Amino acid sequence: MxxxxxxxxxxxxxxxxxxxxxxxxxxxxxxxxxxxxxxxxxxxxxxxxxxxxxxxxxxxxxxxxxxxxxxxxxxxxxxxxxxxxxxxxxxxxxxxxxxKKGISQEIGKQITKIVRDEFKKVQASIQGDAVRVSAKSKDDLQAVIQRIKQEDFPVALQFTNYR
CATH class of the missing domain: 3.30.70.990 (YajQ-like, domain 2)
Structure with a gap:
């Protein structure tokens, strides 16, 4: 595991x-x-x-x-x-x-700020035009996904490589 x-x-x-x-x-x-x-x-x-x-x-x-x-x-x-x-x-x-394709640095910073401020056990890092979010619990990751979906970003967001 x-x-x-x-x-x-x-x-x-x-x-x-x-x-x-x-x-x-x-x-x-x-x-x-x-x-x-x-x-x-x-x-x-x-x-x-x-x-x-x-x-x-x-x-x-x-x-x-x-x-x-x-x-x-x-x-x-x-x-x-x-x-x-x-x-x-x-x-x-x-x-x-x-x-429009890819997440700009500004939007990446907004996403990482949301994760840092609201989820203490979750890490987020900007990797090029994507944001990698990691945690020890899948439940925490599900909560992060739900929280990010609530925000209205000016780009279409998808969640990939969930493992």
Whole structure:
């Protein structure tokens, strides 16, 4: 039996689910009557999604479609970081949606502070873009998970490597 148990707090998303959600959104945009002739494009890059469409009105409709498709695939809305709307050539609008991945140092410090202040038998350490939480009792770790879930962080958090 192990002396200590641990888990990692990470901020990540399933890229394949995001690709599937984008494919479904593209299909719906092509078949919807009000969006069919807008020549809307959704392009997925390494760090962002680029939307190019007719107007801000159709851009809002595309946002709604993308959010519903992502929600159906269990993707958090917190992974989307909407950039400002820019004008593109031909009276079109363009928007870049950055994809948030990883825990920043600031959020990592907030998580470790919560663990340090409220759980005396639990240790937390920042390891790159993740936070490792360890303790001698699995019950303490479960309590930490429940406490972290209560906070509303600006990124989507997952708990991995629970052992």
């Amino acid at each position: 192990a002396d200590t148990f641990s888990f990692d707090v990470v901020s990540d998303f399933d890229r394949q689910e995001l690709i599937n959600a984008l494919d479904q959104a593209k299909r719906e945009i092509q078949t919807r009557y009000d969006l069919k002739d807008t020549k809307t494009t959704l392009e997925l890059g390494d760090q962002a999604i680029v939307i190019n469409t007719d107007s801000e009105f159709t851009l809002q409709a595309v946002h709604t479609i993308l959010q519903t498709k992502a929600a159906k695939r269990n993707l958090s809305m917190k992974i989307f970081d909407y950039g400002k709307v820019e004008t593109a050539s031909g009276n079109r609008v363009r928007q870049e949606i950055a994809l």
